[in-house]
Amino acid sequence: MVDGYNIxxxxxxxxxxxxxxxxxxxxxLINMMANYQGYKELEIIIVFDAHKIRxxxxxxxxIGNITLVYTAEAVTADAYIERVLEEVxxxxxxxxxxxxxxxxxxxxxxxxxxxxxxSAKDLLEEVEAAEAEIRSKIKSARPIKNNQLLDNLDPKMxxxxxxxxxxxxx
Numbered sequence: 001m002v003d004g005y006n007i008x009x010x011x012x013x014x015x016x017x018x019x020x021x022x023x024x025x026x027x028x029l030i031n032m033m034a035n036y037q038g039y040k041e042l043e044i045i046i047v048f049d050a051h052k053i054r055x056x057x058x059x060x061x062x063i064g065n066i067t068l069v070y071t072a073e074a075v076t077a078d079a080y081i082e083r084v085l086e087e088v089x090x091x092x093x094x095x096x097x098x099x100x101x102x103x104x105x106x107x108x109x110x111x112x113x114x115x116x117x118x119s120a121k122d123l124l125e126e127v128e129a130a131e132a133e134i135r136s137k138i139k140s141a142r143p144i145k146n147n148q149l150l151d152n153l154d155p156k157m158x159x160x161x162x163x164x165x166x167x168x169x170x
Contacts, residue, residue, distance in 0.1 A: 001084065002123070003077045003101035004029060004048040010102045010120035032127055034064050039130045045069060045084075049077035078106045085113040 008014040008025045018025035030046065037044045045067040050058060058072030071080045081099055088095050098116040100123040101107060107117040118126070153161070 001081050001097065001099045002029075002033060002044065002046045003081065003099070003103065003106070004046045005077065006101045006103055007120050007123065011124055030063060030066060030068065034066050035134070036127045036130050037065050039134055043067075047071065047077040047080050049075065049080070077101075078103065078109075081106070082109060082113065085110065085115050089114040 004026065008018050008022075008029055011029075014025045014029055017028060026048065033044050033046060036042075044065070047069045049071045050073060058075065059070050061068050061070075069080060071077060078101075081101075085097060085099070089097050096116070097114075098118050099106070099110040100118040100120065101110070102120040107119070110117045149161075
């Protein structure tokens with residue numbers, strides 16, 4: 001679970017973006033979490049609180065494999081997260097749940113309820129490490145040269161084709 005606005009205001013790149021457009025910062029966080037989720041194959045829930053929005057009824061939506069929760073009026077992200085932890089973690093220990101927030105009081109509550117805590121900094125490091133691994137895998141999967149047919153063939157087949165090409169030129 002990710003405390004959306006807490007993370008947005010803690011990460012420098014999102015915090016700067018939020019000064020211009022909170023909506024763009026939210027979208028960027030969602031995209032970053034979607035990439036992370038796809039690579040790590042985790043279930044991710046991002047909670048955005050609406051405690052300052054009057055008459056907000058709250059809603060839940062899915063974007064790809066990310067669940068977005070917009071809390072109802074007067075419900076903080078912390079309160080929502082704590083309620084979900086009560087239901088999900090509880091006594092069963094069926095699920096391993098981690099909560100990403102830099103709110104130190106909330107981190108204590110999260111651990112007391114049996115979940116793991118990640119600071120905003122820890123989450124950013126994990127996301128950046130996953131992005132670096134993704135880039136590395138993409139780079140290593142690319143052909144060495146200019147993505148020509150001969151670059152992607154085994155040596156015997158490449159030699160055979162080269163010999164055929166040379167015979168045609170004669």
